[in-house]
Amino acid sequence: MRHHYRIIIVDDDPITRMDLIEMLQAEGYDVVAEGKNGEEAVRLTQKWKPHLIIMDVKMPVMDGLTATGIIRRESDVDVLLLTAYSQKDMVGRDTANGICAYLAKPVMEEDLLPAVALAFAKKSIAYEK
Numbered sequence: 001m002r003h004h005y006r007i008i009i010v011d012d013d014p015i016t017r018m019d020l021i022e023m024l025q026a027e028g029y030d031v032v033a034e035g036k037n038g039e040e041a042v043r044l045t046q047k048w049k050p051h052l053i054i055m056d057v058k059m060p061v062m063d064g065l066t067a068t069g070i071i072r073r074e075s076d077v078d079v080l081l082l083t084a085y086s087q088k089d090m091v092g093r094d095t096a097n098g099i100c101a102y103l104a105k106p107v108m109e110e111d112l113l114p115a116v117a118l119a120f121a122k123k124s125i126a127y128e129k
Contacts, residue, residue, distance in 0.1 A: 004030070005029065005030065005050075005051040005052060005120055006030055006032045006048055006049065006050040006051050006052075007024060007029055007030065007031045007032065007050055007051065007052045007053070007054065007116075008031070008032060008033045008034065008035065008041065008044050008045065008048060008050045008052075008053045008054070008055075009021055009024075009031055009033075009034045009035075009053075009054050009055075010034065010035040010036070010037070010038070010040060010041040010044070010053060010054070010055040010056065010059070010064070010067070011036070011054075011055070011056040011059070011082060012036045012037060012056060012059040012060055013056075014036075016056070016082070016105065016106075016107070017034050017036075019106075019107070020054060020107060020112065021034065023107075023109045023112055023113065024112075024116065027113060029116065032048045032050060033047070033048050033050075036059070037059045037060055037061035037062055037067075038055075038059055038061060038062025038063055038064055038066055038067030038070075039061050039062045039067070041053060041055055041062075041064070041067040041071065042062075042067055042070050042071055045071050045074075045075060045077060046074070049075070049077075050077055051077065051078070051120065052077065052078050052079075052080060052100075052116065052119050052120070053068075053071070053077055053078070053079045053080070054079075054080045054082065054112075054116075055067065055068070055079055055080070055081055055082065056081070056082045056083070056105075057081050057082065057083045058083070058084070064079075064081055064082075065081075068081070068099060078099075078100040078119045078122070079099050079100065080099070080100055080101050080102075080103065080115055080116065080119060081099055081101070081102050081103070082102075082103050082104075082105055082107060083102055083103070083104060083105065084104070084105040100115075100118070100119045100122065101115045101118070101119070103115060
């Protein structure tokens with residue numbers, strides 16, 4: 001099954017990036033770029049115009065929440081945030097800022113794929129309106 005949505009992966013851990021890319025590509029998703037910090041996320045978003053960004057919350061240089069704020073001022077791209085921490089207090093606040101979900105690390109395929117599918121289902125409904 002081939003999906004025509006562009007995805008960017010941003011995480012400072014190269015193993016996490018590799019795992020996410022492998023899971024998504026196995027399902028036919030198009031991972032167009034990867035980065036290791038929030039600054040790269042901003043730059044890659046400007047270049048690739050993705051439909052979804054999967055990004056770690058805690059990264060060096062610029063964290064995922066700061067990057068999401070910058071990105072959302074220029075784009076309506078959805079962001080799926082990854083966290084190794086319990087950050088339940090952020091979930092309600094940040095869903096209004098374009099964050100479609102939080103996933104706990106380590107990310108398992110059975111959690112990732114439904115979250116990505118849901119993000120794209122919401123996008124296709126929005127495009128039909």
